[in-house]
Amino acid sequence: MDKRNKPFTVVIEGNIGSGKTTLLNYFSKYRDVEVLQEPVEKWRNVDGHNLLSLLYDDPARWSLTFQTHVQLTMLDHHTKETSAKVKLMERSLFSGRYCFVENLHESKLMEPAEYAVISEWFKWIIKNVDVEVDLIVYLRSDPEVVHKRILQRARKEEKTVPLSYIVALHEIHEDWLHHKVSHPVPAPVLEIDANVDLTEMLKQISLVENQILNRKAIKRVL
C-alpha cells in the first residue's frame, strides 16, 4: 500500500461484549470513514466449518486453527486499500497476538509448538508488511459487566464462556493497553469507559470523535 494515501488507521480494542460494535456503528454514518468489523461470519463458515464454534467447544484442539484464520482475516483488513480518509478496524493483528493467542497459551489451551508457529507468522507479517496503526481506542470494561452482556446477547457459540475466561482476557488487555507493561503498544491509546450504558457511551464517543477522525490533522492538510 502506497504510504502517501494510507488512511488514518484506528483500531478499536476491548474485551468481548465491551461495546465495539456500538462504537463502529456510530461512525458508519460518516462518508469518509471505512468501517471494518470483525468478519465473524467468515470465521463461522470456512469452507463450511464453523471455526468459532469449534474453538469454544474444544479450545485445546482448535485454538491454533482459529487464531491462524483470524490472523489472516486481520491481515486482509490491515492491508485493504481504501479511498476513505479514516479506516476504523474492529480489533487487529496486535490484539490477536498479544491478547487472544497470549491468553490461550498462558491457559495451556495452545501448545508451545503451536504458539511458536503462530508467533513466527506474526513476526514475519509485522516485519514485512505495512500494518501500522495510528490510534488505538481501548474500550475499558469490568469483566462482570461484559460477562453479563455476553450472556444477554447470547451469541450461540459464546453461551458457555466462563467468567474466568473474560477475567483473563481483561487482565491481558489491561497489561497491554492500560499499564503498557506486557507487549509493544503500536499507537497512542485513547481510553473509553465501556462500563456505562449505551446513551452514556455514545456521549463519550462524541466527545472524542474529533480525535478518532483525526479532524484537526486533516484540516491542517486541507
Ligand SMILES: Cc1cc2cn([C@H]3C[C@H](O)[C@@H](CO)O3)c(=O)nc2[nH]1
Ligand atoms: C484478533 C482476534 C479477534 C478475536 C475474537 N475472538 C472471539 C471472541 C468472541 O467470542 C468472537 C468475536 O469477537 O471471537 C477470539 O477468540 N480471538 C480473536 N482474535
